[in-house]
Amino acid sequence: MREYSVPVLVDVPLSATMTDTVFQRADEEPGVVALRRKTGDDWTAVTAKEFRDQVAGVAKGLIAAGLEPGDRVALMSRTRYEWTVIDYAIWSAGAVGVPIYETSSADQVKWIISDSGAKAVFVELESHEETVRESVSELPELKNVWRIEGGALDELTASGSGVSDETLAERRTARGGTDLATIVYTSGTTGRPKGCRLTHDNLLFTARNVAQGPLESLFTEEGRAALLFLPLAHSFARIIEVVLVETGTILAHTPNMKNVGPDLQGFRPTFLLGVPRVFEKVYNGAEQKATADGKGKIFHAAADTAVAWSRARSAGGPGLGLKLKHAAFDKLVYGKLRAATGGRLSVAVSGGSALGERLGHFFRGVGIEVFEGWGLTETSAPSTVNLPGANKIGTVGKPFPGVTIGIGEDGEVLVKGRHLFDGYWNNAEATAEAIDTDGWFHTGDVGELDKDGYLRITGRKKEIIVTAAGKNVAPAPMEDHIRAHPLVSQALVVGDDRPFVAALVTLDPEALEQWKAANGKAGATLAELSTDPAVLAEVQKAVDTANKFVSKAEQIKKFTVLDVDITEESGHVTPTLKVKRNIVMRDFAKDIDALYG
Structure with missing residues (x-):
């Protein structure tokens, strides 16, 4: 291991x-x-x-x-x-x-x-x-x-x-440190929420090793x-x-x-905490506003330059031409984005799910560096995080001080450390299932460690789709690519025991308002837009982008746009904006069946 x-x-x-x-x-x-x-x-x-x-x-x-x-x-x-x-x-x-x-x-x-x-x-x-x-x-x-x-x-x-x-x-x-400080109930994407017992030592050990370690500069300026x-x-x-x-x-x-x-x-x-969907909305909102003002081409050129400049930083530094373009767009575009956050924000931390490389590079190019981290409630939240001066975009960083990360034979990410929870409240059986006899906590996430100790999360163990042809498909990366489109609210890739991979897509009501105004469809309802050819063409672009990153056997062959959004209020999304996969598949079973009809 x-x-x-x-x-x-x-x-x-x-x-x-x-x-x-x-x-x-x-x-x-x-x-x-x-x-x-x-x-x-x-x-x-x-x-x-x-x-x-x-x-x-x-x-x-x-x-x-x-x-x-x-x-x-x-x-x-x-x-x-x-x-x-x-x-x-x-x-x-x-x-x-x-x-x-x-x-x-x-x-x-x-x-x-x-x-x-x-x-x-x-x-x-x-x-x-x-x-x-x-x-x-x-x-x-x-x-x-x-x-x-x-x-x-x-x-x-x-x-x-x-x-x-x-x-x-x-x-x-x-x-004392061994005494219970809090019981945090998991948001419960499946079944009853379980209460995670976290001690004073769990929280203090985590906070002080993060604050005085990898992220110290964020809290000392x-x-x-x-x-x-x-x-x-x-x-x-x-x-x-x-x-x-x-x-x-x-x-x-x-x-x-x-x-x-x-x-x-x-x-x-000077510091902000967010989840990927928050950063997606910031980007999408800026893109739509620029398009509505007739400055869409300028914004897209600025976004491409920000990404290229950030990628070049990771590869040895940008050349003179790229530096000049970046400086020009800093005055035209990037400075306005920073001003919208108050003008002092230069760093943020993202967690909860994958941010996506392009988004990470975009924000760094704009001048707001997002440090992606990873962890679970059972690990007092963080287990890994990227570092100022050593931010490997596309990964969730290295273990923070006092933490060991292991990768099991089946690719599951395992964790040890003093930040590990004290077990599940009133649930010894679940505790025994989660923590093995060697003290490893089995996270349920699948990932890989590179030679420098950076962790990359590639999916959830229980969410791996196996098609009728026996092909293993990790849905999360494709869902992230689809959800990055401004008009998309959520995406759910399906295909377990089915002949091919497909997807359910929902539209973002807020983003649709600007799109309707710009496309002469101010009175259109969400149900009408779910079958609108122009909207379907936009979603197809998002699906095509996602398909570029997987093999032909893993590609999404069909999709359907639901005539409602799935939200926390509807019971389909957790408060941290994670889709409750089993609930969505249950409630929209007919829509899934229709994809294969």
Whole structure:
């Protein structure tokens, strides 16, 4: 078995807990700005002392409410300032946080609260509270429901005024690295979500080895600031939250994805966290705007130049002619794209699924370098990441310090390290299936390690399609190529036990609005556009592009465009924008059958 290890950089003591930095910084640098929260159109500074005091106040309220060390407290909310306060307050009270996506159904909420045995739950909105209340009669362990928008944090702070600082300190410092910090439920592309037990040491070891290791330069520059908009219920955004707090990087939140554009310009971050679909939308939006303004040719020439310039950087450096073209387009195009992000953003981290080489090279050519990483909830989010100065676009980077990556005989990616979860909550059987007797966690991803230790993910073990002719096909790379088209929302490659490979495609309603205006079809519905010859021709271009990268036997022979989009709201996509393959195949079985009729 091929393996690659990177030595531990920061040996975090097992006595350390998630709250240490928050309380120490407030004592040592009380006036330093730790976070900014949006109030109206302004970004109000929150000092280290103010943040610590708010965390302590809510934590005392939790203690006064009867929460004991190790009790589970659920949190159902969008990404917002109060999430971070509550997260650290739960840890300060010695309790265990259980995040829940704010888009979760009543059945999902009931399952997570019931399975975790949560004694209390924070919700953001009245609608969330109603969702929880629907199941209260079936949740005997649940004692309290607190609503953020209902003033819960102030009420808890007031109710905890009788709890002394000494009592809080005793509660907070009684926890250690081996104690449970959080139970994060997998988003569940198949079956019931499983609760991943992550300890204080899992999170701290990960955060400190990432922050002081491969990505240190991202968090040490003057004026460093990050805007979080991905759901904090997901382990990827959550570990970045911890990294930002640990490094003193100014943290801000955007609860509404539609406000990301204006908030980028208002807050002006130096660092951004995203998933590939976010970067795809940025590119597609810029392309469509340029086309609508009659500058499509200029944009495409600029995009090609950005990609060529970035590729040349990886191959020894661009020549004089390419440098001059790149400089010209920097004034015409790239500078405007950077200005749209606030003008200070130069780096971003992408995870969740494959970014795609062309997109990675495009953004680096524009002046915003995207470092792709990889990991799972079970590995405290990251296991590998690309490095500043050593970014091998098209890979997900090297293991971060303290991690070993192995490739099994069947190509499965295996992981070892202190960041590895403590097992699945209430599910010893699933834990035994995931972690073998040698301590390797079996990720279910398929990949390869190059000679320098960079990992490339090539697909999911359970998603490999085997056609009727016995040909093995990895659907993910082809789906990525199709989804890169501006008009495409999602793509699902099918063909298991079928005579050939085919695909289901959905259209992006937002992108279609500009396309309809530009093509004289303003009143057309999504259903009408799904059979429109001009739209089908555009999708065919995307399929043709995907087919260039595979053998003839793997190529997509037919596709159908669905007359609806598949989204998180429809139940077909996870909150991190991964398609729930089995659900889509079940709900659109007739459409799949028609492809082979």
